[in-house]
Amino acid sequence: MQARQASNVTVIDVSHHQGDIDWNEVKTGGVAGAFIKATEGASFVDPRFAANASEAAQAGLRIGFYHYAHPELNAAAAEAAHFVRIVKGLKADFPHVLDVEGDASKLGALTTWCSAWLKEVNRLTGHSVMIYTGASFAKTYLGKSLANYPLWVAHYGTDKPMDNGIWPQWSVFQYTSKGTIDGIKGNADVNAMEKAFFDEHFGASDDPVPEPTAEDQIKIVVNDQLAAYGRIIDGHAYLPLRQLGEALGVPVDWRAAEATPYVDGKRVDSFKLIDGKTYIGVRAAAELLGGKASWDHGTKKVYLYK
Structure with a gap:
């Protein structure tokens, strides 16, 4: 795993727990993007999802949506369908995210479940997907078949998250849950996003790179x-x-x-x-x-x- 760098892009992740957010202040405070909680399990919809998605986009932030999984309770197909119903028709700049942590560890075939959710959401939406998890959780409970998906990893109190044997690199690194962000009352989750990953998803690079050829991919x-x-x-x-x-x-x-x-x-x-x-x-x-x-x-x- 690489360490955080000054060139990383600052993004946050939010849910109804942050309450009302002044997204214009968030933007002017230097935050470039936000992952917004959409759903949880097979039926829960975050009460602030619609407002956060609309207001963050209007403020000029790049946004993505995430689903908090309960594999210990529901089938992957049911949770994927629920997430897709809620985000359908909304523009997402970042990949759709599967958030797997906590009681998900109770499921023995967790890697298979995660793979099924990711593939189904990708199939239903045609949109890219990625996985969020804790550094220790990844190392303990997840398998190498998930390595093809970009990683958003959480590990607090360090500039370099724990290696896990699956992903050699992170695309997004949640390094604190107690950050201070303009426009948000109380603590906020703050993340470093690899700039190349940020650029890749909406083409914001200041330095043009030649287009890939059929051979150079x-x-x-x-x-x-x-x-x-x-x-x-x-x-x-x-x-x-x-x-x-x-x-x-x-x-x-x-x-x-x-x-x-x-x-x-x-x-x-x-x-x-x-x-x-x-x-x-x-x-x-x-x-x-x-x-x-x-x-x-x-x-x-x-x-x-x-």
Whole structure:
């Protein structure tokens, strides 16, 4: 799991427990988005859902909706149908969220239940989905088949959430339940959202990235920014060297006399030259560019930090 960074985007999550919210104050206070509770179980609808969804959107925040699950009580299909009935017709910028925690641990086949809910909501809405859970809960009760879904993880009192063996990276990190937010009375849940994830869902990046090609579909996140697209070659992820160098501020040049690329004056011995573009592997990229790299197979993203 990566640590929080200054480039992360601040988002909050709310329900009726926060009471009336001044969403214009929330927005001017520097919050960029909000996850809003829609439903719980197979029948409960959050009393503030409609008002929060409407007012947050009008204030200019990017919004998403979440469902608090009770797998120990209901079938996944029933809870998915209930959530979809309530959010139908409403615009969501972020993926629909399955919130799994607490008494959900009582269900032995919890991972199967979660997978069924996520697939059914995606099928019924055509909208992307993701999962929210606690860091310890994920490690103890959830299985690797959920790794294909983005993770919103809760872990308080730390800048780096606990590793869980399923997700190598988080997309959203709830780091406190006692935050102070303009426009909200009392404590508020505050989250750091990966900027590349934020940009991905409404295209707000200030630095345009070339469109992915049919071959280049692997998203490359450099210092929390979507910087380029790579590709799978011989079963391994490869990254475009020149774009990586530009994103990290490291000089890259091609020496025609040797038909070899150099990074910051260092010769690159292992590379692939395809259609005039130089690609290198993830590990080589980290070593040459002086950073740390990880590959998230579930979300098809490579993360590079320096």
